Structure formats: structure tokens, C-alpha cells
Amino acid sequence: MLRDRTDSRAALWRTAAGQRGYFTAAQAMDAGYSYQAQRYHAQHGNWLVVDRALYRFREFSDLPGEGDEQLVRWWLWSKGRAVVSHATALAVHDLGTANPSRIHLTVPRGFRQKSDAVILHRAELPESDVEDRMGYRVTTPLRALVECAADDDDQDVLDGAVAEALEQGIVTRRKLLHAAQLMGSRAELGVERALGAVS
Template sequence: MSVDRGIYRFREFSDLPGEGDDHLVRWSLWSKGRAVVSHTTALAVHDLGTANPDQIHLTVPRNFRQKDAAVILHQAELDSEEVEQRGGYRITTPVRAISECAAASTDQDVLDSAVAEALEQGMATRRQLLYAAQRLGPRAELGVERALRTGDS
């Protein structure tokens, strides 16, 4: 069965988990494994908060030169502890996804809900979120601090 142009899924394996993520595998193949699902797309995959991006967000190395109108590319060098391997693609961790969304000035309501759910589900601690945000700069730090204050209310 065809998933996309030149990408196929064997019928014997069509009932395996992750079939809903085929579009993310496609972008991993397109980038030759260099892209990492990130930002609000990662929040949605992790099922954190109310993020519902209309485009795929990918973080790529600074020397990455491919482009496609269907994706939003963010350039950064990611540490191995900021990335998780999934079936056929890589994705930023919940902590990294939250901090990069804060740095990108994602809607505060989206951040608030993602932080609350990450804490509630044990995917992150307050300290981890603050540290990750500090590494990405003042805008990220402010967004995460606001989300944590909202959760305290």
C-alpha cells in the first residue's frame, strides 16, 4: 500500500502501531534522517496540551539546505538527550518541545496546557523545564515561567 510517492507500507505490517505517524517518517526520509520533529508538532505527537499545528515543524542542522513549503524548518544543534527515537523518525523530548515553543513565542495558552500536562504526567519536572528554557534564552524562560505560575494558581 502506498503511503506517499515512493514510500510503501507492506500489508503484513499495516496493523503495527505508528501508522498515524507515516507522514513524519516521510519527512525523516526526505531529510535523509537529519530532521527532528519539533516545536508544536512535537507537542501534538507527545499529546501535550492544545497544540494543533497546521504545518510540520522540523529542527535541522545549521548546514541543512533542503526546503519544502509543507514544513517549517528551525535550525539548531540538538544534544542527544533532547531527542527521542520513534518508529522511523526522531522527535524532540517533551521538555525540549516546550522550551522551543516558548522561545518561538507560541501562544501562551498552548504553553500553559503543555506544561500542566507534562508535569501532571511526570514527563518533566519544574527544574527540567526551567533549565531547558534558560538554555534557549530569555523569551523561552519567560514563557515557561509564566506557564509554571499559571499552573500554581
């Protein structure tokens, strides 16, 4: 029996290690933990309860963070369907001064979950607009810039982010304008203003 528990912990640890220590109740079940065993580990402090059916190994909370651990939590909350986007994606890419008070996530149109801690945007994202990170997914810098322009976010924040993206060679003016045109007139106007501020 001890061997079974050791195997279950090792299996769950492997899953959680790629998700900054976070794991879902379903992942724990797949690793061999019954709901009764999950309740036991949560009640005895072996696992930190993050949200309903969402846990984190205590050991990971003691490690120095990289600043984006909470994004893994929201990716798991969405059952892997959400992509970090808009101003939150700009912060992930370290472009400009974006520091949104709530997490921006793009989810499929039929997504039903809600939380006051997040702002949900509904869209079907092409794979070319998404990057994988350790434990979550995020829109590319180009997509994040035009999303913010389309949402008519703070123009000063957008101006700074566009300037940094151009300076670092992450995007070109041409690609940025083209992506904005595809996103719509509001995105196009915001990007044109930001490019004008760079000139």
C-alpha cells in the same frame, strides 16, 4: 531470477517495515531494485509514490494508522537528518492541544531542502534532547516545551502542555526552568508564564 526478485522484495520489506512502509529510492537500490524496476513498480501501482524518490508499499496504506505516519515520510525526505520538534513534538507526546497546520522539523544548519508543508528550525541538537520512534526521531517533551516557549508560540497551548507535563511527572519545574534559561530569555519568559498559570 525469481529468487533474486524475492530476495530483493524481502530485503526492501524489512527496511520499510521499520519505517511504516515508507522507503527511499536509494533504499530500494540497495535492496536490488534498479531505477528502471522502481519506475515499473510505481507505474503499475505496486508502490505508492509519496514524493520524489520516496515510496510506500501499498499494503501499509491499508493498515490502520497510528496518526504519526506522515512524520516518517518527512524523516525520510530529510535523509534522516530532521528531528520532529516544537509544536509537532508536543502533539507527538500528546501534551496540550497543539495541532500545528505544518510539520515542525529541526535540521542541521547546512540543511538545504525546502517544502511548503514543513517549518524548518536550524539547530544542532544534543542526543539527550532526542528520542527515537518507529521510523523517525522527535525532541523530548522537555525540549519541545522550551522550543515552543522560545518561539513565542500560542501561550495558552504552552500553558496546557506544561500543566499536563507536570501532572504526568514528565518534567519538573526546576528542570523546565533550567532548560528555558539555557534556551534564552524568550523561552524563560514563556515558561515562567506557563508555570504561573499552573499555580
